[in-house]
Amino acid sequence: MSDPLIKRLRNPPVSHAIVVLVSAVIAFTANIYCIIIGVTTVSPHLFYIPIILAAFFFPRRGIFTAVEISSVYFLIVAVFRGSDYGTIISAAAQCVVFIVIAAIMSYLSNRINDRETALRHAKEEWERTFDAVPDLIALIDTHHRIFRVNRAMAESLGLSPHEVIGKRCYEIVHRTHAPPAFCPHALLLKDGMEHSSEIHEDHLGGDFMVTSSPLRNANGRLIGSVHVARDITVRKLAEEALREKTEELDRFFSVNLDLLCIADTDGNFHHINAAWESTLGYNHEELMAYRLLDLVHPDDLQKTLDAVAGLAERKEVTSVVNRYRCRDDSYRWIEWRMYPYGNLIYAAARDITDRIQAELAFVQANKKLNILSSITRHDILNKITALYAYLDLTRDMCTNPAQRKHIDKQIGTVEALQRQIEFTRYYQDIGVKAPEWQDIATVFSKAVSQIPLEGVTVRVDGGGYQIYADPLIEKVFYNLVENSLRHGGRVTSIQLATQKTAAGLLIIYRDNGNGIPVESKENLFQRGYGSHTGFGLFLSREILAITDILITENGEPGKGARFEIIIPHGGYRKVDHGVRVS
Incomplete structure (x- = not known):
């Protein structure tokens, strides 16, 4: 018995009860008649009909119905044939058979009910799953007609699932009169194999990955396909955006004047830009055969390895300078910046050969100028010494007080000139050497150590900071301390402290x-102002200005001098030192 037939037979229950009741009435009527006329062998079999029907339609009451029918039948036999013990015994056995048959039938009916319930639940679950899948799914026969769709497919077409059934797929999806050449279903019908294709369909509003898989019957014959379309519009847009961004980065990569590269942690190049070829003279294939450090000058290799050691700890490496070999065996000075990410190293390098050569030329020129300055200063001082001696001799020979007074002024002028020329010896190297990181406390203590400080307490609190300044900053501190001792009167305490500000x-x-004094503050840092050489604070300001450091004085007259030196952000960094007292 097929499942649909069983389902139809079980519904509706009222008609089933009527059928059982009518068949039971007929069976009782026939049995009473047969008992009366003396026929008791065949007629009891009529009770199988209501008992089997009751057990089938109402499996939970099947046994009770059989007991009820059996009891009534046994009473009828007992009333009409009570003296016939053989008939009574036969009727009792027949009642037992009725109950057993009802039990068996009820059990089988329950099994059928359970199976139908499981099948119904499985079907409902499958249908819910089928409709819950966001992909567009259709079952298509060999004539391109749709015989099943899920909710997503129907909604994408703007139709109900019922309206889609029976229509040809290419007519309602592509709005054409024949399958397109790329149709995976049409290709599947030709070779029976699964086919996939990326399709842009305006009528569905996007891009889709369409897959058609063979659908076969129990005999293995091809009856159609399972047609699944997955919306990949977002992915395609992302891919397009990524492609555009990649092309944009590639254009930037190719036009950049710096040497850009991507390498793995073993130093093998993955990608380099054209600047490598134009700077070093190698072609692309030659460069890709090298590793990142293969072309480093042997004398620079170890310091380069030491500098890039931080890459192993996933730290950025900056300001690595080395020489890189060109194709003609010459070397170019290269400054590097490297950043590790995952298993790759991203590096940017700049050819600073011209800058290095200019710096070397500048250093050489300054050395020559310093030599010339030293020779000139030596010769001038010799002449001044001789002039001083002649003036002193003239003064001793002069007896006119007025003339001696003029000679004293000339001697004072020569002495001032001598001090100024000697002062230039200390500041001739301003800007010659590159700025460097220097510890505040260490540099100040070194400057102080060159000055006699009997009876003066010096307290230095560098705050654990280093500053980026010209190496002559030591002269700045020296000049401040010397001015305190020279012009401050009775100085017994000198302090240096640090403080972070906005x-x-x-x-x-x-x-x-x-x-x-207040009247001196305005011109304090002007060239030539002061009672000694007039250059100390002026040159101190110029030395600090090389790295954008400012100096001001805001002390109160009578309470001591107070100079404030402002280091801009980026020009200082924290180290570990304590307070020093001497």
Whole structure:
């Protein structure tokens, strides 16, 4: 018995009860008649009909119905044939058979019910899953007609699933009169194999990955395909955006004047730009055969390895300078910056050969100028010494007080000139050497150590900072301390402290001397102003200005001098040092 037939037979229950009741009435009527006329062998079999029907239609009451029918039948036999013990025994056995048959039938009916329930649940679950899948799914026969679709497919077509059934797929999807050449279903019908294709379909509003898989019957004969379309519009847009971005980066990569590269952690190049070829003279294939450090000058290799050791700890490496070999065996000076990410190293390098050569030429020129300056200064000082001697001799020979007074002024002028020329010896190297990181406390202590400080307490709190400044910053501190001792009167305390502010790092220098008069503050850093050489604070300001450091004085007269040196952001960094007292 097929499942649809069983399902039809089980519904509706009212008609089933009527059928059981009518068949039971007929069976009882026939049995009563047969008992009366003396026929008791065949007629009891009529009870199988209501008992089997009751057990089938109502499996949970099948046994009870059989017991009820059996009881009534046995009473009828007992009333009409009570004296015939053989008939009574036969009727009792027949009742037992009725109950057993009802039990068996109820059991089988329950099994059928359970199977139908499981099948119904499985079907409902499959249908829910089928409709819940976001992909567009259709079952298509060999004539391109759709015989099943899920909800997503129907909604994408703007139709109900019922309206889609029976229509040809290419008519409602592609709006054509024949399958397109790329149709995976048409290709499947030719060779029986699964086919996939990326398709842009305006009527569905996007791009889709379409896959048609063979659908076969129980005999293995091809009856159609399972047609699945997955919306890949977002992925295609992302791929297009990525492609455009990649092309944009490639264009930037190719036109950049710096040497850009991507290498793995073993140093093998993955990608380099054209600047490598134009700078070093190798072609692309030759460069790709080298590793990142293969072309480094042997004398620079170890320092390069030491500098890039941080890459192993996933740290950025900056300001690595080495010489790189060109195709003609010459070398170019290269400055590197490297950043590790995953198993790759991203590096940018700049050819600084011209800058290095200019710096070397500048150093050589300064050396020559310093030599010339030293020779000139030596010769001038010799002449000044001789002039000083002649003036001193003239003064001793002169007896006229007025003339001696003029000679004293000339001697004072010569002495001032001598001091200024000697002063230039200390500041002739301003800007000659490159700025460098210097520890505040260390540099200040070194400057102080060159000056006699009997009776003066010096307290240095560098805050654990280093500053980026010209190497002559030591002269700045030296000049501040010398001015305190020279012009501050009775100075017994000198302090240096640091403080972070919104403008940067503030270095505060102070003493407990006389301070600086208000009228002198405005011209304090002007060239030639002061009672000694007039160049000390002027040159101090110029030395600091090389790295954009500012210096001001804001002490109160009578309470000591107070100089504030402002280090801009990026021009200082933290190290570990304590407070020093001497």
